[in-house]
Amino acid sequence: xxxxxxxxxxxxxxxxxxxxxxxxxxxxxxxxxxxxxxxxxxxxxxxxxxxxxxxxxxxxxxxxxxxxxxxxxxxxxxxxxxxxxxxxxxxxxxxxxxxxxxxxxxxxxxxxxxxxxxxxxxxxxxxxxxxxxxxxxxxxxxxxxxxxxxxxxxxxxxxxxxxxxxxxxxxxxxxxxxxxxxxxxxxxxxxxxxxxxxxxxxxxxxxxxxxxxxxxxxxxxxxxxxxxxxxxxxxxxxxxxxxxxxxxxxxxxxxxxxxxxxxxxxxxxxxxxxxxxxxxxxxxxxxxxxxxxxxxxxxxxxxxxxxxxxxxxxxxxxxxxxxxxxxxxxx
Numbered sequence: 001x002x003x004x005x006x007x008x009x010x011x012x013x014x015x016x017x018x019x020x021x022x023x024x025x026x027x028x029x030x031x032x033x034x035x036x037x038x039x040x041x042x043x044x045x046x047x048x049x050x051x052x053x054x055x056x057x058x059x060x061x062x063x064x065x066x067x068x069x070x071x072x073x074x075x076x077x078x079x080x081x082x083x084x085x086x087x088x089x090x091x092x093x094x095x096x097x098x099x100x101x102x103x104x105x106x107x108x109x110x111x112x113x114x115x116x117x118x119x120x121x122x123x124x125x126x127x128x129x130x131x132x133x134x135x136x137x138x139x140x141x142x143x144x145x146x147x148x149x150x151x152x153x154x155x156x157x158x159x160x161x162x163x164x165x166x167x168x169x170x171x172x173x174x175x176x177x178x179x180x181x182x183x184x185x186x187x188x189x190x191x192x193x194x195x196x197x198x199x200x201x202x203x204x205x206x207x208x209x210x211x212x213x214x215x216x217x218x219x220x221x222x223x224x225x226x227x228x229x230x231x232x233x234x235x236x237x238x239x240x241x242x243x244x245x246x247x248x249x250x251x252x253x254x255x256x257x258x259x260x261x262x263x264x265x266x267x268x269x270x271x272x273x274x275x276x277x278x279x280x281x282x283x284x285x286x287x288x289x290x291x292x293x294x295x296x297x298x299x300x301x302x303x304x305x306x307x308x309x310x311x312x313x314x315x316x317x318x319x320x321x322x323x324x325x326x327x328x329x330x331x
Contacts, residue, residue, distance in 0.1 A: 012147050012149070018048075021066060025246065028077075032074065044084035048087070072296045075292075098144050099140040102139055110165060111133065111136070114159075116155070143163065145320070146180055164181050222278045235263070238263040241270070241273070
């Protein structure tokens, strides 16, 4: 009987981020912040999911630029390539071979139940084969690195459960134990980070605020956050206000309590709250901006880190793929 390709003492953490546009506050509080913290808790593998991005971006120059921007953003915000493996998904070709192998043991019904697929169709994305089989590629991403934990938001839990199912399908079909059953960890921001219109913040919704936006690119969306028509002098409910929800992501408990008090007392306008939020964003991300810009200018350093990361990732991917090939008789 084929066994798991390796055993380890420390847990392996795996996550990916799509280079589908500039990274925004939802990406940071929903994923990036926790990814950086987790690099100190185990073996962290983080990939830039440029294969996945092909379902929405088909402009080569944009995809390349977005991929570099994701890498620079992670590194500027504190990801240490000596602690975490950072790489491009497309630099590990083993993942596409495993995707095909998994597709041969995965039923159509499982994919048809994917909530994210239905949601993307509802938002107008074309029903491509790639979009439909997206969960299989995601499962290959997770399983090929023998991952233990995948940090996700609540909306991605179904994909991890589908990955668990696919691992079991393969192991049962070939009477082996090639794939470890991965678990998930909910990100700290388990609630949706609201966009400027109050919906979940998303680049595709046009309601996002960029992590490293500056000048009018930052001021315009912040000052344009949708609020109700309560007059300046009237009391306001902080719990139902998008401005306050975003401010709370940056503020200390004392600062949140103080602003909430001003909301309820009246005489405090939404415009003033937006200005305070604007200051918080600038103060929080400003110190990292120069490092991010330096990395984008120094293409060689950025590329060296990604290439080294891919080399390390392929070593692990090869072990799992070889075990899978052996289990199903591919010589």
